[in-house]
Amino acid sequence: MAEEDKIILLEHVSKRYDGKTVLDDINLYIRKGEFVTLLGPSGCGKTTTLRLIAGFLQPDEGRILLDGKDIAGVPPYERPLNTVFQRYALFPHLDVYDNIAFGLKLKKMPEDEIDRKVRRVLKMVAMTDYESRAVESLSGGQQQRVAIARAIVNEPKVLLLDEPLAALDRKMREDMQLELKEMHQKLGITFIYVTHDQEEALTLSDTVVVMSEGRIQQIGTPRDIYNEPVNSFVADFIGQSNILNGTMLEDKRVNFIGHDFDCVDKGFGENVPVDVVVRPEDIYIKKNTEGEQFTGTVTSCIFKGMVYDMLVQTAEGFELEVQDYNGFAVGSTVGMHIHPGDIQVMKKERVRNTFEGEVVSPVSVRFLGEEWDIPETDIAPGTPVEVDVEFGAVDLMDERKDGNTEGQVYFILYKGDRYHLTVKTASGELLYADTQDIWDKDDMVGIKILPEDIKLRVK
Numbered sequence: 001m002a003e004e005d006k007i008i009l010l011e012h013v014s015k016r017y018d019g020k021t022v023l024d025d026i027n028l029y030i031r032k033g034e035f036v037t038l039l040g041p042s043g044c045g046k047t048t049t050l051r052l053i054a055g056f057l058q059p060d061e062g063r064i065l066l067d068g069k070d071i072a073g074v075p076p077y078e079r080p081l082n083t084v085f086q087r088y089a090l091f092p093h094l095d096v097y098d099n100i101a102f103g104l105k106l107k108k109m110p111e112d113e114i115d116r117k118v119r120r121v122l123k124m125v126a127m128t129d130y131e132s133r134a135v136e137s138l139s140g141g142q143q144q145r146v147a148i149a150r151a152i153v154n155e156p157k158v159l160l161l162d163e164p165l166a167a168l169d170r171k172m173r174e175d176m177q178l179e180l181k182e183m184h185q186k187l188g189i190t191f192i193y194v195t196h197d198q199e200e201a202l203t204l205s206d207t208v209v210v211m212s213e214g215r216i217q218q219i220g221t222p223r224d225i226y227n228e229p230v231n232s233f234v235a236d237f238i239g240q241s242n243i244l245n246g247t248m249l250e251d252k253r254v255n256f257i258g259h260d261f262d263c264v265d266k267g268f269g270e271n272v273p274v275d276v277v278v279r280p281e282d283i284y285i286k287k288n289t290e291g292e293q294f295t296g297t298v299t300s301c302i303f304k305g306m307v308y309d310m311l312v313q314t315a316e317g318f319e320l321e322v323q324d325y326n327g328f329a330v331g332s333t334v335g336m337h338i339h340p341g342d343i344q345v346m347k348k349e350r351v352r353n354t355f356e357g358e359v360v361s362p363v364s365v366r367f368l369g370e371e372w373d374i375p376e377t378d379i380a381p382g383t384p385v386e387v388d389v390e391f392g393a394v395d396l397m398d399e400r401k402d403g404n405t406e407g408q409v410y411f412i413l414y415k416g417d418r419y420h421l422t423v424k425t426a427s428g429e430l431l432y433a434d435t436q437d438i439w440d441k442d443d444m445v446g447i448k449i450l451p452e453d454i455k456l457r458v459k
Contacts, residue, residue: 005031005032006029006030006031006032006065006068007030007031007032007066007067007157007158007190008028008029008030008053008064008065008066008158008190008192009028009029009030009063009064009065009068010026010027010028010029010049010052010053010062010063010064010065011027011062011063011064011065012025012026012027012061012062012063013025013026013027013049013052013059013061013062013063013064014026014059014060014061014062015045015048015052015057015059015060016060021214022043022045022048022214023045023048023049023052023059023214024045024213024214024215025061025062025215026045026049026062026214026215026216027216028049028209028216028219030158030190030192030207031190032190033188033189033190034190034191034206034207035181035184035190035191035193035204035205035206035207036190036191036192036193036205036206036207036208036209037192037193037194037195037200037201037204037205037207037208037209038050038192038193038194038195038209038211039195039196039198039201039208039209039210039211039237040196040210040211040212040217040237041196041212041237042196044211044212044213044214045211045213045214045215046194046196046211047162047163047194049194049211050083050160050162050192050194052064053081053158053160053192054076054079054081054083054160055071055074055075055076055079055081056076058072058073059072066079066080066157066158067157080156080157080158081156081157081158081159081160082150082151082152082154082156082158082159082160083151083159083160083161083162084144084147084148084151084159084160084161084162084164085147085162085164087167089147090135090143090146090147090150091135092134092135092136094135095131095132095133095134095135096122096127096130096131096132096133096134096135096138096146097118097122097131097132099135099146099150100118100121100122100146100149100150100153101114101118101153102150103150103153103154104117104118104153104154117153117155118131118149118153119131120153121149121152121153122149124149124152124183124186125145125146125148125149125179125183126145126179127142127145127146127149130142130146139172140167140168140169140172141168141172141175141176144164144165144168144176145176145179147164148164148180148183152183152187152189155189156189157189157190158189158190158191158192159187159189159190159191159192160192160194161180161191161192161193161194162194163194163195163196164176164193165177165195165200166195166197173200177200177203177204180193180204181203181204184204193205198237198238198239201222202222202225202226202238202239203222205221205222206221207219207220207221208220208221208222208225210225210233210234210237210238212233212237217230217231217233217234218230218231218234225238226238226239227344228344229241229277229344229346230346231275231346231349232275232277232346232349232413232420233411235275235277235344235346236413239279240279240280240321240323241277241278241279241280242277242278242279242280242283242320242321242416243275243276243277243413243414243415243416244256244257244275244276244277244278244318244415244416245273245275245276245415245416246273246274246275246276246345247271247272247273247274248265248268248269248270248271248272248273248274248345249270249271250270251265251266251267251268252264252265252266252340254274254276254343254345256276257294257314257316257318257320257416258294258314258316258318259293259294259316261293261338261340261343262340263340263343263345264340264341264343265343265344265345268345268347273348273351274345274346274347274348275345275346275347275348276343276344276345276346277343277344277345277346278320278338278342278343278344279342280309280320280321280322280323281307281323281324282338282339282342283320283322283323283336283337283338284324284336284337284338284339285310285312285322285324285326285328285334285335285336286334286335286336287328287332287334287335288335289333289334289335290335291335292335292336292337293335293336293337293338294314294315294316294335294336294337295314295315295333295334295335295336296312296313296314296315296320296333296334296336297312297313297331297332297333297334298310298311298312298328298329298330298331298332298334299311299312299313299319299330300330301327301328301329301330303327304323306325307323307324307325308323308324308325308326308327308328309321309322309323310322310323310324310327310328312334312336314336317417318416318417319414319416319417320336320416322336350432352388352389352390352391353387353388353389353390353391353394353431353432354386354387354388355367355368355386355387355389355429356384356386356387357384357385357386357387357456358382358383358384358385359377359379359380359381359382359383359385359456360381361381362376362377362378362381363375363376363377365385365387365454365456367387368405368425368426368427368429368431368447369405369425369426369427369429370404370405370427372404372449372451372454373451374451374454374456375451375452377456379456379458383458384458384459385456385457385458385459386456386457386459387454387455387456387457388454388455388456388457389431389449389453389454389455390453391420391432391433391434392433392434393449393450393453394423394431394432394433394434394435394447394448394449395433395447395448395449395450396421396423396433396435396437396439396445396446396447396448397445397446397447397448398445398446399446400444400445400446401446402446402448403445403446403447403448404446404447404448404449405425405426405427405446405447406425406426406444406445406446406447407423407424407425407426407431407444407445407447408423408424408442408443408444408445409421409422409423409439409440409441409442409443409444409445410422410423410424410430410441410442411441412439412440412441415434418434418435418436419434419435419436419437419438419439420432420433420434421433421434421435421439423445423447425447431447
């Protein structure tokens with residue numbers, strides 16, 4: 001891509017608050033006229049990224065370039081950008097017309113030019129007959145239109161939108177999504193949109209940037225993000241997924257849920273642990289079990305308007321989510337199959353917990369900010385080590401005092417026969433645990449690891 005096609009470029013951008021890293025070495029370019037959505041859960045760094053671009057914050061490291069020029073130190077009001085906020089920030093003492101005209105009047109434009117511009121954007125946002133109305137008399141959707149009109153009347157190069165539809169009800173939000181898409185096509189300017197709503201991101205965007213923990217996880221078209229997720233976080237966050245442990249047997253052959261399947265992936269090696277993603281709509285389900293790849297029993301069937309959403313327990317003990325236009329009664333035995341092209345194989349991000357540690361004594365090691373008992377070792381005290389702990393060896397306790405340390409459940413991934421939890425420990429490091437127990441996000445837990453389950457490797 002030619003450099004002149006990149007309107008915004010973030011190079012190695014980091015941001016910290018009170019010593020905590022909220023953006024970690026972000027690299028991103030945005031093309032002229034593109035509709036880009038920053039997508040992720042609360043606290044992932046997406047709004048911080050938007051505020052850095054707008055100039056409300058300054059990066060601690062890295063550069064932000066606009067049209068090839070570093071805009072560090074350029075105040076927000078001098079940047080050719082406009083922001084639409086979640087709370088609209090309209091002036092209650094001004095009517096619709098004057099709210100939209102406010103920025104133009106500050107620039108001391110001629111009255112006839114202001115009037116022409118305001119009436120043009122009123123028509124664009126379908127508010128032509130509302131110019132004399134008080135903004136407080138408008139509905140939420142109408143106020144949102146006024147906020148967008150006020151932003152675009154200044155003809156910015158880039159429009160920044162920070163969860164602008166979050167306060168609207170579902171029907172109004174869906175209507176506004178279509179209007180925003182149409183506005184983007186008419187205006188031809190760059191839109192940078194922040195949301196935690198996956199459906200919204202897939203509906204609106206040319207490009208989706210998926211973020212987690214201050215880092216970019218994946219950048220791609222909505223279709224690429226949905227069909228080819230790069231890791232289990234993206235697969236779980238974007239739409240509904242069956243995410244399962246598997247083993248890549250060889251090129252185009254993978255084992256999961258107790259069966260071998262043909263697939264289209266290659267280059268992983270032989271007998272390599274992998275994660276396998278199968279979307280619920282890609283599992284074909286039939287009453288006839290003869291000749292099918294595997295069988296199961298329907299345990300739940302809910303009609304969702306277009307499709308039936310079912311849970312099926314396979315004969316091998318794995319629970320799968322299946323969507324189909326036909327519903328099957330609870331208790332039914334069904335046959336199922338999956339086409340090779342509908343199996344997405346991903347490299348595992350990790351196969352066990354690995355921590356930086358230091359031997360304290362022949363029977364103890366320090367890691368995760370705590371001292372842990374271990375079987376007697378001949379590694380000398382003070383030696384730096386890597387500490388390995390299998391996921392299944394981590395015991396999560398209801399009572400924090402019953403553990404060696406404590407943490408908070410940060411992310412939960414169901415793997416068909418177990419839950420894979422990400423726990424943010426008291427030391428700030430992440431720990432991963434496989435469990436049959438049901439926990440909720442943000443639960444506080446005690447963390448217990450038996451001495452014999454702690455393995456040391458000298459660095």
